[in-house]
Amino acid sequence: MKIKLTENRKKILVLSCMVVLLVVAGTLSIVLNLNAGKTPDNSLDGTQSTFFSELQSDKELRKNEQIALLDAIINNDNSTKEAIANAEAEKLAIVTNIKTEMALESMIKSKGFQNVAVMIGNEKINVFVDKAELLDEETATICSLIMEQTKFTIADIIINPTVQSN
Numbered sequence: 001m002k003i004k005l006t007e008n009r010k011k012i013l014v015l016s017c018m019v020v021l022l023v024v025a026g027t028l029s030i031v032l033n034l035n036a037g038k039t040p041d042n043s044l045d046g047t048q049s050t051f052f053s054e055l056q057s058d059k060e061l062r063k064n065e066q067i068a069l070l071d072a073i074i075n076n077d078n079s080t081k082e083a084i085a086n087a088e089a090e091k092l093a094i095v096t097n098i099k100t101e102m103a104l105e106s107m108i109k110s111k112g113f114q115n116v117a118v119m120i121g122n123e124k125i126n127v128f129v130d131k132a133e134l135l136d137e138e139t140a141t142i143c144s145l146i147m148e149q150t151k152f153t154i155a156d157i158i159i160n161p162t163v164q165s166n
Contacts (some may be wrong), residue, residue: 008079012073012079019069055117063094070091074091104145107149111127124157125152127159128160130164133161134161
């Protein structure tokens, strides 16, 4: 049985596939950069700062690419009203997540962490901090801040210490 697709549906399907590929590429980029940063000589010097700089750059690039794709859908004269509404809603969610991530990073930094990166996903939130090990009080403080500012529960929070012990 053949499924007949209209021209608009074909375009929406292609754009949707592009968004999925972009998310996969962004995720792979972050994972590969995280794995590349796990060398035995990581310390709080320039290497650690570089890790956080690269992580933030990758995060920003990925979100900018997602927003650009959504803008293409929104500004396309051939996009359906439903596709435009979905793209606008997804763009709003991305912008909201960016604001929340920035606020959480500032709050966590105010608790004494020099380098912090927060990444909000659909079901989990990842926090990267520049310590080899966190005290229970530090973990509780980070989790408390996140739960106060977001919909995430303790089970949704993943805290990743990034400095390896010498």
